[in-house]
Amino acid sequence: MARLWARTTTFDSVNAGDELPILVKWETAETIRQFHSMVCEGGGEEPAQPDSNEPDAEAMASQALVAYVFELLEKGFPVSAVMAGGSSLSLRTFGHVKAEDTISLSGVVTGKCSEGQVNRIDCVVTIENQDNVVVAEATARIAL
Numbered sequence: 157m158a159r160l161w162a163r164t165t166t167f168d169s170v171n172a173g174d175e176l177p178i179l180v181k182w183e184t185a186e187t188i189r190q191f192h193s194m195v196c197e198g199g200g201e202e203p204a205q206p207d208s209n210e211p212d213a214e215a216m217a218s219q220a221l222v223a224y225v226f227e228l229l230e231k232g233f234p235v236s237a238v239m240a241g242g243s244s245l246s247l248r249t250f251g252h253v254k255a256e257d258t259i260s261l262s263g264v265v266t267g268k269c270s271e272g273q274v275n276r277i278d279c280v281v282t283i284e285n286q287d288n289v290v291v292a293e294a295t296a297r298i299a300l
Contacts, residue, residue: 159177162232167277170268178260181261221283259286266278280294
């Protein structure tokens with residue numbers, strides 16, 4: 157099975173079972189806060205103050221996981237395909253990502269099909285912590 161690389165991936169070169177690149181992230185309390193601040197600034201909200209009702213760490217970690225899955229997909233597919241109309245991503249969490257966790261993301265192509273003018277690649281991305289516990293899984297559809 158091939159490992160995908162965004163610079164060379166085309167619909168014809170992809171097959172079920174092909175592996176996505178591997179992405180490893182070290183999560184800290186500071187990276188979670190920075191990610192939340194970036195999301196809030198982009199959304200026009202003020203970041204929560206320490207003594208206010210700040211969103212819980214799990215919600216912030218889920219936002220970061222979605223961003224990490226996009227980063228992984230952009231390593232395996234052209235950015236234009238990942239962001240194209242018809243592309244989608246869904247995330248299911250099974251556990252918690254905590255500060256000081258090291259998480260690894262890996263994925264595999266589960267299928268591909270052509271429907272008219274649309275070529276579609278389906279993938280599953282697994283997110284594990286340093287203890288090899290699956291904390292989340294994402295399903296992605298890439299329109300190539």
